[in-house]
Amino acid sequence: xxxxxxxxxxxxxxxxxxxxxxxxxxxxxxxxxxxxxxxxxxxxxxxxxxxxxxxxxxxxxxxxxxxxxxxxxxxxxxxxxxxxxxxxxxxxxxxxxxxxxxxxxxxxxxxxxxxxxxxxxxxxxxxxxxxxxxxxxxxxxxxxxxxxxxxxxxxxxxxxxxxxxxxxxxxxxxxxxxxxxxxxxxxxxxxxxxxxxxxxxxxxxxxxxxxxxxxxxxxxxxxxxxxxxxxxxxxxxxxxxxxxxxxxxxxxxxxxxxxxxxxxxxxxxxxxxxxxxxxxxxxxxxxxxxxxxxxxxxxxxxxxxxxxxxxxxxxxxxxxxxxxxxxxxxxxxxxxxxxxxxx
Amino acid sequence: xxxxxxxxxxxxxxxxxxxxxxxxxxxxxxxxxxxxxxxxxxxxxxxxxxxxxxxxxxxxxxxxxxxxxxxxxxxxxxxxxxxxxxxxxxxxxxxxxxxxxxxxxxxxxxxxxxxxxxxxxxxxxxxxxxxxxxxxxxxxxxxxxxxxxxxxxxxxxxxxxxxxxxxxxxxxxxxxxxxxxxxxxxxxxxxxxxxxxxxxxxxxxxxxxxxxxxxxxxxxxxxxxxxxxxxxxxxxxxxxxxxxxxxxxxxxxxxxxxxxxxxxxxxxxxxxxxxxxxxxxxxxxxxxxxxxxxxxxxxxxxxxxxxxxxxxxxxxxxxxxxxxxxxxxxxxxxxxxxxxxxx
DNA sequence: CTGTTAGCGCATTCAC
DNA sequence: GTGAATGCGCTAACAG
Numbered sequence: 001x002x003x004x005x006x007x008x009x010x011x012x013x014x015x016x017x018x019x020x021x022x023x024x025x026x027x028x029x030x031x032x033x034x035x036x037x038x039x040x041x042x043x044x045x046x047x048x049x050x051x052x053x054x055x056x057x058x059x060x061x062x063x064x065x066x067x068x069x070x071x072x073x074x075x076x077x078x079x080x081x082x083x084x085x086x087x088x089x090x091x092x093x094x095x096x097x098x099x100x101x102x103x104x105x106x107x108x109x110x111x112x113x114x115x116x117x118x119x120x121x122x123x124x125x126x127x128x129x130x131x132x133x134x135x136x137x138x139x140x141x142x143x144x145x146x147x148x149x150x151x152x153x154x155x156x157x158x159x160x161x162x163x164x165x166x167x168x169x170x171x172x173x174x175x176x177x178x179x180x181x182x183x184x185x186x187x188x189x190x191x192x193x194x195x196x197x198x199x200x201x202x203x204x205x206x207x208x209x210x211x212x213x214x215x216x217x218x219x220x221x222x223x224x225x226x227x228x229x230x231x232x233x234x235x236x237x238x239x240x241x242x243x244x245x246x247x248x249x250x251x252x253x254x255x256x257x258x259x260x261x262x263x264x265x266x267x268x269x270x271x272x273x274x275x276x277x278x279x280x281x282x283x284x285x286x287x288x289x290x291x292x293x294x295x296x297x298x299x300x301x302x303x304x305x306x307x308x309x310x311x312x313x314x315x316x317x318x319x320x321x322x323x324x325x326x327x328x329x330x331x332x333x334x335x336x337x338x339x340x341x342x343x
Numbered sequence: 344x345x346x347x348x349x350x351x352x353x354x355x356x357x358x359x360x361x362x363x364x365x366x367x368x369x370x371x372x373x374x375x376x377x378x379x380x381x382x383x384x385x386x387x388x389x390x391x392x393x394x395x396x397x398x399x400x401x402x403x404x405x406x407x408x409x410x411x412x413x414x415x416x417x418x419x420x421x422x423x424x425x426x427x428x429x430x431x432x433x434x435x436x437x438x439x440x441x442x443x444x445x446x447x448x449x450x451x452x453x454x455x456x457x458x459x460x461x462x463x464x465x466x467x468x469x470x471x472x473x474x475x476x477x478x479x480x481x482x483x484x485x486x487x488x489x490x491x492x493x494x495x496x497x498x499x500x501x502x503x504x505x506x507x508x509x510x511x512x513x514x515x516x517x518x519x520x521x522x523x524x525x526x527x528x529x530x531x532x533x534x535x536x537x538x539x540x541x542x543x544x545x546x547x548x549x550x551x552x553x554x555x556x557x558x559x560x561x562x563x564x565x566x567x568x569x570x571x572x573x574x575x576x577x578x579x580x581x582x583x584x585x586x587x588x589x590x591x592x593x594x595x596x597x598x599x600x601x602x603x604x605x606x607x608x609x610x611x612x613x614x615x616x617x618x619x620x621x622x623x624x625x626x627x628x629x630x631x632x633x634x635x636x637x638x639x640x641x642x643x644x645x646x647x648x649x650x651x652x653x654x655x656x657x658x659x660x661x662x663x664x665x666x667x668x669x670x671x672x673x674x675x676x677x678x679x680x681x682x683x684x685x686x
Numbered sequence: 687c688t689g690t691t692a693g694c695g696c697a698t699t700c701a702c
Numbered sequence: 703g704t705g706a707a708t709g710c711g712c713t714a715a716c717a718g
Contacts, residue, residue, distance in 0.1 A: 016694095016695055017695065018695080026705085027705045028695095028696080028697090029697085029698075029704065030703085032696070033704085036697085038697095039703065039704085042703065042704090045703080060696075061410075061470055061695050063406055063410050063415075063471065064410055064695035064696040065695080065697075066696090067695080067697095067711070068695085068696050068697045069710090070710085072406075082425070082431045082434050082435050083428065083431040083432045083434075083435050085431075088425050088426040088428075091425050091426070092426050092452065095425070105450075106449040107425075107448075107450035109435065109438050127404055127405065127711095128405055233634075233635045237635070262632075262635050266639075269637045288426070292576045292580070292605050292606055293609075294609055294612045294613070294636075296609075369688075369689085370688065370689045371690095371711090371712080371713090372688065372690080372713080372714085373688060375712070376687095376688085379713085381713095382688085383687070384687070384688090385688090388687085388688085403711085403712075404710090404712070406710090406712090407711030407712040408711080409694090409712090410710090410712075411693085411694055411711085411713045411714080412712085412713070413694080470695095687718100690715105690716085690717080691715085691716085691717095692715085692716100693712100693713095693714095693715105698708085699706105699709105700705105700706090700708100701704105701705085701706085702704080
């Protein structure tokens with residue numbers, strides 16, 4: 001039961017369309033037309049209205065307009081963690097692309113917690129946002145489709161089972177396979193992988209890793225596949241310590257993201273081993289950290305700009321026409337070879 | 344001239360308070376009371392209303408409520424760049440603190456561009472947000488006060504000249520002085536600084552650097568103070584290359600943020616020099632990258648949690664009571680000594 | 687304790 | 703080309 005709290009500010013803000021109309025000696029309707037560029041308007045009237053607008057410092061009330069039109073001009077971007085560089089970099093592109101199309105972006109951090117994601121779901125973007133770009137961690141299938149059935153949604157990440165929803169992703173199996181194959185091609189035989197998880201993305205990267213091993217006729221050694229609770233530097237460090245503490249150490253490590261790789265590299269270097277001479281390291285995501293690490297990090301670079309642009313465009317298209325058939329688009333990626341694998 | 348675009352979804356969303364009232368056989372007023380927990384309500388009525396709500400899947404329309412109450416429950420956080428780790432980490436804390444107080448956070452990226460920041464200003468948070476936490480780069484003084492006079496604002500960063508606005512900052516001069524003094528105390532004599540800029544924050548750090556030099560009776564050498572266009576890794580690398588290309592190289596570098604330091608360190612290491620043996624490095628911000636770099640980075644660690652909490656609390660207090668006297672609060676910091684300075 | 691009523695600021699359907 | 707009236711969904715006076 002707080003005070004209203006707008007007392008001190010409300011007067012300054014309360015310039016309404018009606019005020020402008022009175023000032024310009026026209027009807028609200030006309031002002032609205034001028035503001036939104038609708039009907040043809042007599043030049044004299046127009047300039048009178050425009051003068052009134054600047055004189056009064058009128059700005060349309062987004063809220064009221066939305067209540068009327070049902071559109072806010074804002075899209076939401078729900079990502080697991082703001083301080084994971086991959087998402088931060090992606091977010092930046094999304095903001096840029098959305099702005100180019102006249103939308104503002106509201107960022108939401110889900111933390112990958114099911115509850116938080118589910119809440120996203122329940123409430124959905126409407127009516128505060130026109131649509132949602134969602135990078136789910138814990139949620140899948142039916143949950144998501146229920147959301148998508150109610151409001152415009154574009155998913156980032158794994159392919160949905162049945163294509164009921166717009167989707168932008170990369171070929172995780174292929175990318176992981178390429179990364180591992182690169183390591184093998186440079187003469188490594190004991191290639192470890194860090195980042196195994198129940199989550200789909202991780203599973204696909206594990207699959208790619210195994211496939212590359214099989215391609216090269218190298219037997220899969222379960223001891224070399226290490227899990228990670230999350231995809232942070234600390235998890236990579238922990239996993240690497242385990243690998244080093246075991247019997248015969250690996251001569252290469254493929255990490256499921258750059259943060260894991262950076263953590264692992266720190267442990268390798270800290271143990272007095274050399275990268276890439278003793279152990280080569282490859283990451284995934286191509287975050288800026290990796291470029292400036294010593295040694296610089298070889299990594300799989302998904303085309304983030306492409307992902308962002310495609311996601312925003314599909315979402316905006318769907319907002320305009322909800323009947324659009326859902327589409328899955330695959331973003332390109334490339335393997336960037338740097339020092340950590342002997343580049 | 345787009346289609347309305349909500350056709351496919353609108354029906355699913357259109358459960359209004361009035362529908363619930365009709366269904367429960369009560370007036371809208373009563374439903375509103377139940378939803379907002381206002382007046383005391385007869386248990387029987389309450390449960391009837393609640394049943395109707397779940398049956399119909401009613402969810403209050405935030406927009407309409409806002410139009411009425413003038414409060415959205417959302418605060419905006421405007422930061423220069425999402426993919427600068429310091430801001431990303433800070434943003435995370437702000438989100439957490441705001442959520443604890445029942446607010447959602449909308450993130451806005453200003454890019455440090457004057458135009459963008461000015462736009463922030465012009466539009467201000469209202470009516471979409473209840474308040475704004477703003478980390479300005481290009482804007483200052485009168486601009487900001489004009490904004491603050493119109494709506495609840497808390498500033499992050501430098502002290503405003505006249506205390507007209509809530510403010511959370513750290514003692515940049517003191518921190519820079521400590522960092523430089525630490526380098527000098529470890530026996531360094533040619534201490535360089537990277538990050539000089541016209542911006543207030545940078546100027547204060549330069550002042551702290553000079554002060555530490557003076558304290559130790561070391562003459563200020565203008566060649567050792569290097570500017571940086573932005574505070575990114577690339578700028579640190581460029582600056583360091585210049586320093587190395589010059590005459591006598593420094594034996595220590597104080598960088599105005601960790602990104603600069605990481606960039607500089609990469610160049611030092613790439614030139615075959617050792618850190619800290621040949622050149623010690625100290626950064627500023629204590630981002631996670633620095634902990635996992637090799638060598639790990641000595642840095643000034645501002646208490647980000649404190650900054651976020653204080654900013655959110657002050658803002659929420661001001662939203663509740665706009666008449667509150669503006670306050671400046673200084674967040675603590677500490678020097679974290681790691682390997683890059685011989686820790 | 688609950689029903690009735692009146693807007694919040696805007697876009698828009700009708701008339702003129 | 704422009705004016706008057708209506709309602710988006712909700713909350714808050716004001717009754718009763």
